Amino acid sequence: MTPEQLAAARDRTLDDLLTGGLRVLFCGINPGLMSAWTGHHFARPGNRFWPALHASGFTPRRFAPAEQAQLLGLGLGVTNVAPRATARADELSTRELVEGGRALAAKVAEHRPAWLAVLGVTAYRVAFDDRHAQVGPQQRTLGGTRIWALPSPSGLNAHWTPAALAEEFGRLRAAAFAPAADMPSGVPRDLPEESR
Numbered sequence: 001m002t003p004e005q006l007a008a009a010r011d012r013t014l015d016d017l018l019t020g021g022l023r024v025l026f027c028g029i030n031p032g033l034m035s036a037w038t039g040h041h042f043a044r045p046g047n048r049f050w051p052a053l054h055a056s057g058f059t060p061r062r063f064a065p066a067e068q069a070q071l072l073g074l075g076l077g078v079t080n081v082a083p084r085a086t087a088r089a090d091e092l093s094t095r096e097l098v099e100g101g102r103a104l105a106a107k108v109a110e111h112r113p114a115w116l117a118v119l120g121v122t123a124y125r126v127a128f129d130d131r132h133a134q135v136g137p138q139q140r141t142l143g144g145t146r147i148w149a150l151p152s153p154s155g156l157n158a159h160w161t162p163a164a165l166a167e168e169f170g171r172l173r174a175a176a177f178a179p180a181a182d183m184p185s186g187v188p189r190d191l192p193e194e195s196r
């Protein structure tokens with residue numbers, strides 16, 4: 001891929017990987033240039049989404065971005081807060097993130113995933129006007145869909161090591177796939193293990 005091809009991908013959009021009845025709908029901030037150029041979510045080699053998905057037990061092996069369609073069979077989907085491809089997420093305006101939050105809420109209302117996992121707590125704060133949100137399960141729901149704010153898997157997010165990222169993905173996986181019968185009575189399903 002040449003620099004010219006990447007530059008040509010700027011402002012393109014990327015199709016959602018989405019259907020009804022998902023256990024988790026992962027939501028990136030917006031497509032990167034490589035993702036827009038290839039048509040595959042989280043396509044940049046330094047992005048840690050696919051390794052974290054596997055290390056946390058969501059997938060039986062590490063998928064390549066070109067294998068993204070296999071996620072649907074596992075009850076997983078992918079979308080973005082903002083549709084426009086950029087080289088860096090900080091190129092997006094506040095308005096784009098807020099409008100993206102509204103569009104995301106409409107997608108969730110239509111497809112009703114059990115969980116919405118927003119990959120980037122800062123983007124989540126802006127899109128959903130929740131300045132104090134932290135990584136983890138959120139109090140807010142969208143209808144019957146619960147929300148989990150995950151750290152951004154971008155290689156630029158050096159505050160989260162691959163192991164810590166996989167651990168946080170694992171907390172979501174445990175909540176998303178926990179049978180209701182396994183939960184003690186009166187304990188919300190979205191509380192992290194250490195809070196129970």
